[in-house]
Amino acid sequence: MNCLRRCWAEIDLDSIKYNIEQYRGYLKGGTQLLCVVKANCYGHSDKLVVPYLEKLGVKWFAVSNLIEAEHLRALGVDGEIIILGYSPEENADDLIKYNIIQACTEYAYAKKLSDSAKTGKVRLHAAIDTGMTRIGLHGDAASDADEIQKIMALENVTVEGMFTHYAVADCADNESIAYTKAQTEKILAVDEELKKRGVELSCVHFLNSAGGIYHSNEKSALARLGIILYGLYPDPSNPLPFEPKPVMTLKAVISQVKYIEKGTTVSYGRTYTADKRIKLATVTAGYADGFPRALSGKGEVIIKGVRCPIVGRICMDQFMCDVSALDDVQEGDIATLFGSEITADDIAKITGTIGYEVVCGIAERVPRIIV
Numbered sequence: 449m450n451c452l453r454r455c456w457a458e459i460d461l462d463s464i465k466y467n468i469e470q471y472r473g474y475l476k477g478g479t480q481l482l483c484v485v486k487a488n489c490y491g492h493s494d495k496l497v498v499p500y501l502e503k504l505g506v507k508w509f510a511v512s513n514l515i516e517a518e519h520l521r522a523l524g525v526d527g528e529i530i531i532l533g534y535s536p537e538e539n540a541d542d543l544i545k546y547n548i549i550q551a552c553t554e555y556a557y558a559k560k561l562s563d564s565a566k567t568g569k570v571r572l573h574a575a576i577d578t579g580m581t582r583i584g585l586h587g588d589a590a591s592d593a594d595e596i597q598k599i600m601a602l603e604n605v606t607v608e609g610m611f612t613h614y615a616v617a618d619c620a621d622n623e624s625i626a627y628t629k630a631q632t633e634k635i636l637a638v639d640e641e642l643k644k645r646g647v648e649l650s651c652v653h654f655l656n657s658a659g660g661i662y663h664s665n666e667k668s669a670l671a672r673l674g675i676i677l678y679g680l681y682p683d684p685s686n687p688l689p690f691e692p693k694p695v696m697t698l699k700a701v702i703s704q705v706k707y708i709e710k711g712t713t714v715s716y717g718r719t720y721t722a723d724k725r726i727k728l729a730t731v732t733a734g735y736a737d738g739f740p741r742a743l744s745g746k747g748e749v750i751i752k753g754v755r756c757p758i759v760g761r762i763c764m765d766q767f768m769c770d771v772s773a774l775d776d777v778q779e780g781d782i783a784t785l786f787g788s789e790i791t792a793d794d795i796a797k798i799t800g801t802i803g804y805e806v807v808c809g810i811a812e813r814v815p816r817i818i819v
């Protein structure tokens with residue numbers, strides 16, 4: 449079947465290329481690019497995006513779990529893949545089989561992986577908790593180094609690197625800047641301590657999207673590029689030195705256009721009443737497609753270049769908008785729900801979340817197509 453012309457997400461690979469080219473300009477020294485492709489490329493489709501990233505020369509990828517990692521291998525990806533999240537120890541041999549690097553939270557976890565692995569050694573990057581307070585070793589430099597050495601002594605694991613994750617690298621206030629600097633210093637202190645003991649890890653990394661721009665540092669072997677790859681902002685209130693181009697455009701077809709009289713109510717709950725005769729269009733996308741119900745009576749969509757207000761509640765598969773401003777609009781015309789003019793970040797602002805959640809929330813039933 450051809451792509452169903454109801455609601456779909458267009459993926460613009462040229463924008464990916466642009467975002468990567470711009471971003472690379474801010475990396476220092478030998479910092480290499482790692483593309484974070486977890487959650488199906490933040491909802492953009494790993495099947496469409498990751499092979500293209502490999503074509504652009506990207507050698508490192510990060511996902512959240514083994515299912516995502518295996519999927520990349522099935523797509524033919526032969527770059528390095530790091531699982532930033534958790535894999536249960538019963539999957540130790542799958543990590544080996546698919547040649548995946550696993551984030552390691554602590555010694556006890558490494559021990560379980562080592563005890564479970566029967567077919568080789570599990571490759572690890574030790575997570576260092578320098579202030580995110582999520583995962584990783586969380587002592588001082590000496591005790592973290594002790595723990596890493598203990599992990600290294602386990603039979604069926606190898607520690608190839610270590611990493612940390614910033615909590616506020618996207619924030620522009622002085623306190624956040626100081627906090628991020630302190631996080632950097634902490635992981636570098638662990639690295640120093642290990643070097644003093646004659647242990648050299650080949651891959652120490654700590655930059656995320658925002659870090660690579662605002663806290664670029666040649667000591668980070670990798671910059672883990674996520675949200676900016678997809679053309680959105682780590683923090684929309686903090687400008688970037690270049691304007692990233694949104695990669696996903698969500699579109700849907702108009703199924704009906706009609707006039708409604710003054711006093712007519714629209715959609716569930718009758719939250720909207722026409723205060724005059726208006727022209728109303730029904731758009732074939734709803735919250736089951738990931739178009740947030742919180743946009744009920746709030747957002748706008750773009751039809752033929754004109755912003756048309758959403759009226760009444762968003763339904764599961766449809767919603768209505770006021771198209772009185774358009775002379776020529778009919779069934780079969782296309783509405784753009786978000787993309788480069790109204791961005792996922794704009795939607796997030798209205799609905800009280802972040803652009804990340806908007807794009808990750810686009811449902812599986814929405815076909816992704818390359819444009």
Ligand SMILES: *Cc1c(COP(=O)(O)O)cnc(C)c1O
Pocket residue numbers: 484532612613655656657658672673674675676682
């Ligand atoms: C998700 C994630 C990233 C990417 O974050 P962005 O803000 O999208 O750049 C980087 N590193 C880790 C550990 C992550 O979990």
